Amino acid sequence: MKENILTVDNLHVSFKTQTGKVTAVRGVNFELKKGETLAIVGESGSGKSVTAKSIMRLLPKHNTEISKGDILYGEKSLLSLSAKEITDIRGSEISMVFQDPMTSLNPTMKVGKQIMEGLQRHQNMTKAQARDRALEMLKLVGIPKAEQRLDNYPHQFSGGMRQRVVIALALACNPKVLIADEPTTALDVTIQAQILDLMKDLQQKTDTAIILITHDLGVVANMADRVAVMYGGKIVEQGTLDQIFYNPQHPYTLGLLKSMPKLNEDKGQPLLPIAGSPPTLATLGEGCAFAARCPHTMKVCHSYTPQDTEVEQGHTAACWLQDVRTPKASPGEVLGVN
Numbered sequence: 494m495k496e497n498i499l500t501v502d503n504l505h506v507s508f509k510t511q512t513g514k515v516t517a518v519r520g521v522n523f524e525l526k527k528g529e530t531l532a533i534v535g536e537s538g539s540g541k542s543v544t545a546k547s548i549m550r551l552l553p554k555h556n557t558e559i560s561k562g563d564i565l566y567g568e569k570s571l572l573s574l575s576a577k578e579i580t581d582i583r584g585s586e587i588s589m590v591f592q593d594p595m596t597s598l599n600p601t602m603k604v605g606k607q608i609m610e611g612l613q614r615h616q617n618m619t620k621a622q623a624r625d626r627a628l629e630m631l632k633l634v635g636i637p638k639a640e641q642r643l644d645n646y647p648h649q650f651s652g653g654m655r656q657r658v659v660i661a662l663a664l665a666c667n668p669k670v671l672i673a674d675e676p677t678t679a680l681d682v683t684i685q686a687q688i689l690d691l692m693k694d695l696q697q698k699t700d701t702a703i704i705l706i707t708h709d710l711g712v713v714a715n716m717a718d719r720v721a722v723m724y725g726g727k728i729v730e731q732g733t734l735d736q737i738f739y740n741p742q743h744p745y746t747l748g749l750l751k752s753m754p755k756l757n758e759d760k761g762q763p764l765l766p767i768a769g770s771p772p773t774l775a776t777l778g779e780g781c782a783f784a785a786r787c788p789h790t791m792k793v794c795h796s797y798t799p800q801d802t803e804v805e806q807g808h809t810a811a812c813w814l815q816d817v818r819t820p821k822a823s824p825g826e827v828l829g830v831n
């Protein structure tokens with residue numbers, strides 16, 4: 494069994510806003526093992542990015558409150574580290590790649606220098622050593638004429654090449670965890686596939702664990718070992734890629750899978766979007782957040798929040814349909830023929 498390197502335990506994150514308190518993450522639990530890819534998938538606003546930014550401690554201090562839970566990197570609680578300690582971990586042990594490469598790059602600095610800075614700070618490399626490593630990284634991520642490109646500014650790269658530079662920057666210090674938040678969403682489909690292949694290839698070489706945040710199940714199918722499905726600030730289902738794709742148990746996961754376009758199938762068929770809209774986080778109370786949109790909703794779903802139920806080894810779903818206390822009906826009973 495591979496070693497656990499990151500544990501998110503009962504994480505609750507709220508924001509103070511002008512219209513009141515918004516709880517964006519409401520009890521998230523997951524573990525990340527060395528070298529694996531965990532995809533976090535869900536509709537916009539489900540709390541994926543807030544979860545990721547909590548790990549990196551990148552949420553705005555003035556209005557964020559982490560009211561409960563913990564994030565452990567190995568044995569260390571990331572939430573109790575000082576600003577200096579977390580800065581030391583960020584970029585060296587845990588790195589992040591965002592949808593927009595310019596979030597990570599400084600437009601006024603040559604890319605080589607940006608990669609070198611991290612190496613000199615975190616790995617005590619000399620300038621010459623850092624330059625060699627920066628060059629090696631640009632080559633590794635497939636930037637042509639890497640030697641010359643070290644001295645280019647971010648705007649001199651295309652979108653896809655710029656995201657490669659960001660990946661080089663993120664992986665230069667050999668982090669144990671890479672958090673990639675929609676890393677290819679802004680890129681066209683061919684480039685998207687190249688970047689994902691690159692990430693997979695680098696992961697095999699470095700054994701980095703990846704948290705991949707996406708709303709694209711096609712990307713999940715290509716990349717993930719395990720999948721966490723988020724809805725309304727919670728993980729509603731979690732399991733291996735096969736468990737989630739071939740044996741989904743939560744009605745929301747089923748809805749997501751049904752809305753996924755299939756290659757070579759259903760040509761000309763309209764997609765089946767999930768009816769209704771995501772919940773308003775500010776007013777979410779007790780009960781299942783998906784109840785209002787769920788085709789299988791029961792009375793209990795509106796009043797009590799379902800807990801995680803293990804449906805098979807390593808596969809959990811937070812749905813009253815799976816709860817052991819829910820009476821199971823035979824197909825005959827459902828059809829009214831018994």
Ligand SMILES: Nc1ncnc2c1ncn2[C@@H]1O[C@H](COP(=O)(O)OP(=O)(O)OP(=O)(O)O)[C@@H](O)[C@H]1O
Binds near residue numbers: 510515535537541556
């Ligand atoms: N700094 C903040 N202040 C107030 N509310 C915030 C802040 N950051 C995020 N939120 C709210 O938290 C909720 C969850 O946002 P989050 O960005 O995690 O969603 P997401 O699942 O990543 O969606 P997307 O795919 O659109 O990025 C949203 O309702 C968002 O408006």
